[in-house]
Amino acid sequence: MWIGTCLAQETAVDPALRERIEAQGRRIDAMRSRMAEQLAELDQMKRELAAQEMQYADLRRAVGLDVLNDARGTGAPDVASSAQGPQASPSSPVAAAPSVGRRPAQDERPPEVAPLFDQPGVLTPPGKLIVEPSYQYGYSSSDRVALVGYTVIPAILIGLVDVRQVKTTTQTGAVALRYGLTRRMELEVRIPYVDTHTDTISREIFTGTAQDRLFTTRGKGLGDIEATLRYQLNEGGADSPYYVGWFRAKSRTGRDPFEVTSDCVTRCVANYTGTGLPLRSPTGSGFYSAQAGLTWLYPSDPVVFFGNFSYLHNFERHGVSRNVLGAGREFLGSVKAGDIADVSLGMGLSLNEKASISIGYDQAFVGRTQQAGRALPGSARVTLGSLLIGGSYRFNEKETLNVTLGVGITRDTPDSTVTVRLPVTL
Known part of the structure; x- marks a missing residue:
């Protein structure tokens, strides 16, 4: 009670300070309103990105690029599994971004070629x-x-x-x-x-x-x-x-x-x-x-x-x-x-x-x-x-x-x- 009385007296004494506080509050409200609009735009962009990823996955399946990447061992992420929602899951492109451009592991086995002689160049894997x-x-x-x-x-x-x-x-x-x-x-x-x-x-x-x-x-x-x-x-x-x-x-x-x-x-x-x-x-x-x-x-x-x-x-x-x-x-x-x-x-x-x-x-x-x-x-x-x-x-x-x-x-x-x-x- 005593603190409220003191503040009321001080505000009555200094109207300029009160005006500045009200102006600061209006700026905070404007920033909150702008942040809400940006969050809404971000949600819309996430939905559009998810739709584009689904279309891209359909195109990859249509031309067989997933099979080609698996054969070449490029480690390309599975886009179809990342198109389930806007969240960043372990299989999404956002979570897999650090693997993009990573050098594939070196294979110690010789490359396979069409054999001409009796001796194959690529040896059988262990246990096979x-x-x-x-x-x-x-x-x-x-x-x-x-x-x-x-x-x-x-x-x-x-x-x-x-x-x-x-x-x-x-x-x-x-x-x-x-x-x-x-x-x-x-x-x-x-x-x-x-x-x-x-x-x-x-x-x-x-x-x-x-x-x-x-x-x-x-x-x-x-x-x-x-x-x-x-x-x-x-x-x-x-x-x-x-x-x-x-x-x-x-x-x-x-x-x-x-x-x-x-x-x-x-x-x-x-x-x-x-x-x-x-x-x-x-x-x-x-x-x-x-x-x-x-x-x-x-x-x-x-x-x-x-x-x-x-x-x-x-x-x-x-x-x-x-x-x-x-x-x-x-x-x-x-x-x-x-x-x-x-x-x-x-x-x-x-x-x-x-x-x-x-x-x-x-x-x-x-x-x-x-x-x-x-x-x-x-x-x-x-x-x-x-x-x-x-x-x-x-x-x-x-x-x-x-x-x-x-x-x-x-x-x-x-x-x-x-x-x-x-x-x-x-």
Whole structure:
């Protein structure tokens, strides 16, 4: 009561102070009114923004941009979930704004390219199993002319001319199982089934006939089972190569070339119909082998360069003999097939998030076959060169179709090979 009386007396005494207080109150009321109008405008803008976000989400779904962002791993926010209201939820663009422009996490795995060679560049993730059925069709043809006799003058031969045309078709169906042991190591086991068909067109020697004769051999069955261990040596990255070392061991589970029966050793004089060819085609090499190699990949946007170097060693076999038609078993002793050094190069280009193409070249150097520590007189070093073109299409995250076409460059290389692979992640 006393305080109110004092204020009333003071106000009555100082009317100027009272007028200033009333003016300040009117300004506060005006600011409150203006703030209310701005809040109403802000609510209207939030509603309009929410409507625009819903329209934008509908447009993204119509053109499939969400699927594209998920495939590229850009981490774009889900606009559809943020269009539920004006509030800033964890899935809204306002809450996700700090992630915009953030650099995606670096992937330690090499980039995927359309495979051309037997060695894949991308290893299987740990704990995952990949089943890869494959089919390969190969065709090769060659002509061989053998001159047996002596010449009186140049270009005049007295003796025999042995001419052969050999056409070989090989079909190989295989199943490869790859399992990721760690994030940098995988184990693969490959089981092939081989079906080979060979036609040899020649004329009988010592008979004076001008009629061609067709000699056909065929063989099918289990091939040589292989096991491969791969290890990624480094992390790699953009403009930094990836290196994958690998080691392969090959058995001789296929039909042995020395097990099949040969139609005499050479063009036998005593047997005019002898061809010197096996009566049944083998399905394996007949030798245990060990192969070590290094695969590298170098990403350089927009392409990926890759290559492979390997060396295969065939182990020597002792006490080898073969079955000759009409002569029984022929003892050959120790036999060793030639080692193989292989070098390959290529480049891959990604067309979109599902399709990619690759082109490359593979060259192998095959050594001479040895018997009892000496090179066989009829064996020679061989160079095999192939031009490879491949394509890959990813159906989904678990299935991918790979197709490779190989064209022989050198005469000893198969004329053409077509390989189809379908790796499936389980």
